[in-house]
Amino acid sequence: MKVAMDIVSAVPILGDHDHITRARQVLREDAFREAYIVDAKGRCIGYIDITDALRVNATKSNVTLEGYVKTAAVVTPEDTLETVAAAVIQSRTDSVAVVDTDGKLIGGILVSDLFPIVLSRHEPKGKVADCMSRKVVTADASDPLQRVYTLIIESGYTAFPVMKKHMLIGMISRRDLLDAGHARRSLAQAGAVKVEDLMTTPVISITPDREIRTAAELLVKHDISRLPVEEDGKVIGILDRHDVLSGLKIQTERTL
Structure with a gap:
């Protein structure tokens, strides 16, 4: 093992x-x-x-x-x-x-x-609603890329749902900026590049009534760190790897 x-x-x-x-x-x-x-x-x-x-x-x-x-x-x-x-x-x-x-x-x-x-x-138990965070920090599609760094400083997160007219249309992460070579250029261009120009689409999301196991499988399959939770067309929460692992706390303690 x-x-x-x-x-x-x-x-x-x-x-x-x-x-x-x-x-x-x-x-x-x-x-x-x-x-x-x-x-x-x-x-x-x-x-x-x-x-x-x-x-x-x-x-x-x-x-x-x-x-x-x-x-x-x-x-x-x-x-x-x-x-x-x-x-x-x-x-x-x-x-x-x-x-x-x-x-x-x-x-x-x-x-x-x-x-x-x-x-x-270890198989996670329960529903997405049981583990998700209801504090959702979002970026707007029209935000300059520099806004992503501001959100990282303010929230401590490194990936954010992207909203446009109150609709979830993508995800933007620090990895997106790095992969596209924009870590330096985004500052030099003084807002010329917007979040929507670099965000990842389509959005991988889930509903609060789904099993945590299903959410975990999506995180692994798509190699993403955070999963928006949607209900009736609105983002009501977000689930990340730490949230899923926390749901396994009893199992991990038993094996220590």
Whole structure:
């Protein structure tokens, strides 16, 4: 049976004395949501996420990462994937640090890699309405792409339903900007490119009365992180991988 080391990936790594602007550059141009921070001996001391990195401005160019370090969710190479899942549930991060016995960072486990494996072992129970979040942060189709970065800072999310005349017409994510090479150009073009020009369509959505299992299958099949929930033509909620994993909490605790 697979353990943590079997699905470990390379992750962005920064030194504790690196400047905060370096973290901003790394996370702005990479699909990862978190970058791990290590000391001079390579020991993991925490992480910084995309939300904090995007808040940085030119006046902070000489500030180091020390004041931005958050406590990382940590597992060992031998830990079960259920243990990793429990760490994800508790931290709600998009990755978990894998460290050796000396605390040195080996790599990270991405939720996107962990999610389908855990689902193959544990079947989610209940309805979408039981697990979804009713706080939905949306983008408007006419918004400039820069608005996506503002939403990330304000909400902490990295993917958003796109609305036009109160109708759901697409999804826009940081990955869309990265895939299209717009991470830098969107700023330089000063609003020339709109959200609707880059959003993903058609929308993959679900209704609140469907089984969580069905929602989880959609997340895996389409390799998406968030699933809008619609009822009577209105977006009433959103479901993400963390919401589904939280529904498996009893099962994961039993295997720890």
